[in-house]
Amino acid sequence: MRxxxxxxxxxxxxxxxxxxxxxxxxxxxxxxxxxxxxxMREMKLGDRGxxxxxxxxxxxxxxxxxxxxxxxxxxxxxxxxxxxxxKAVTDVPEPVTLDAIKAEPKLKDMVLxxxxxxxxxxxxxxxxxxICEMGGVDPKxxxxx
DNA sequence: GCCAACGTTGGC
DNA sequence: GCCAACGTTGGC
Numbered sequence: 001m002r003x004x005x006x007x008x009x010x011x012x013x014x015x016x017x018x019x020x021x022x023x024x025x026x027x028x029x030x031x032x033x034x035x036x037x038x039x040m041r042e043m044k045l046g047d048r049g050x051x052x053x054x055x056x057x058x059x060x061x062x063x064x065x066x067x068x069x070x071x072x073x074x075x076x077x078x079x080x081x082x083x084x085x086x087k088a089v090t091d092v093p094e095p096v097t098l099d100a101i102k103a104e105p106k107l108k109d110m111v112l113x114x115x116x117x118x119x120x121x122x123x124x125x126x127x128x129x130x131i132c133e134m135g136g137v138d139p140k141x142x143x144x145x
Numbered sequence: 146g147c148c149a150a151c152g153t154t155g156g157c
Numbered sequence: 158g159c160c161a162a163c164g165t166t167g168g169c
Binding site: 146147148149150151152153154155156157 | 166
Binding site for chain 1: 150151152
């Protein structure tokens with residue numbers, strides 16, 4: 001399985017709102033960037049990822065899971081824009097800030113650090129585990145396989 | 146609020 | 158098909 005990172009401005013769609021959707025999850029709408037869309041096409045049911053608050057907070061605040069694979073984005077007028085559905089899995093009790101990520105040498109190659117504008121991006125297994133630990137989440141509890 | 150980085154648009 | 162102009166994102 002693979003790991004991902006989803007960015008959202010809390011004023012547009014926050015972690016609290018995501019959690020309120022429960023296990024049903026919610027469409028990850030609004031992606032209008034081919035690279036980000038293409039990453040969503042690669043996602044499989046059960047893939048996990050981080051929920052990151054951009055602009056305000058600038059931190060990884062939660063862990064999510066893909067509950068529906070790629071399908072048309074219901075908010076797009078052009079069918080080429082697609083998205084997945086994700087649900088909240090668990091909080092990251094100690095949000096991992098962008099500053100902390102930048103300060104950690106093991107995370108220097110993260111897309112988040114090097115291409116700050118990409119809103120959906122892949123995360124390596126090792127990076128996922130490191131951030132879990134920094135956030136107070138046992139990687140074994142949220143990583144499969 | 147500014148601006149760098151990046152993507153998209155449209156004139157040629 | 159190039160590239161300047163413009164819009165958006167997101168860190169600072």
